[in-house]
Amino acid sequence: MTQRLPDAVEDYLRKQLGARLSPDDSGLNRAELEAAICNHDIILATITDRFDAELLAMAERTVKLIANFGTGVDHIDLAAAQALGIMVTNTPDALTEATAELALLLMLTAARRGGEGERELRSGQWAGWRPTHMMGMGLAGRTLGLVGFGRIAQCFGLKAQALGMNVRYYSRRPFVADNPGRLVAERVDTLAELAASSDVLSLHVPGGQATHHLIDANILSVMKPHSILVNTARGPVVDEAALAHALEEGVIGAAALDVYEREPTVNPRLLRSERSVFLPHMGSATIEARTAMGFQATRNIEAFLRGEAPPNRVA
Secondary structure: OOOOOOHHHHHHHHHHHOOOOOOOOOOOOHHHHHHHHOOOOEEEEEOOOOEOHHHHHHOOOOOOEEEEEOOOOOOEOHHHHHHOOOEEEOOOOOOHHHHHHHHHHHHHHHHOOHHHHHHHHHOOOOOOOOOOOOOOOOOOOOEEEEEOOOHHHHHHHHHHHHOOOEEEEEOOOOOOOOOOOOOOEEEOOOHHHHHHHOOEEEEOOOOOHHHOOOEOHHHHHOOOOOOEEEEOOOHHHEOHHHHHHHHHOOOOOEEEEOOOOEOOEOOHHHHOOOOOEEOOOOOOOOHHHHHHHHHHHHHHHHHHHOOOOOOOEOO
């Protein structure tokens, strides 16, 4: 295990599988990760562990399974893993509700200027109630645009619909909603069309080369001046330099981000946007979700040890 996990997960892994636990929550550096993959058959990894082709080549005769703690696997060279016969699994279902809740939090906070208001109050600058103070944007009747239409997007869309929002989505392939009859969402043909028509544009696509800088200066330029960009997906999906420029020039109203292009570094120009909201990659950070993710990873490991196909195999 490359990092600490919730107590219940660690207790089970230690007692039932004899897992070697990480000593702290800082993760393994490159040298430590190299040592780990050369001495273990199974690695329970997290999104901060970078398994490139060079590193995986060292594990060819040792590691048989990388059980990823998280949905995204863009930090693992899947082609190299497959070529070397290293199986990779993930945890796609356990964090859906938690991440959708955080997307809702980001959207509401940015729309209603919650971050600004809290900072003003804490700093002692609040002068009292007045009719024109901190007026934000109501969401009822507004349009939420979902980029991607998987589990998290649909869950978030349903929550936004309950607020009275209209839901549209862009996906390269049409999807049938997992909750037919409840979520009503209109599919649009292009990302630019979705961006231009949305008051809130929320990203729900995987990371990787195919989505790198999917949100660039061109897409930002067609968004509404009051619109909010929400990202709970992967940081590199957004060109942060272009986003910083769009915020500085008033091209869009605010950004509400949980992930960043060069984590844990955040572009300092973004932080100067007062109305925007920034969180430290907390999408799945509930005790319920993180515990469920750990046990989903455990089920993948146990199936592998029994010689069965892990339920969440991605490579």
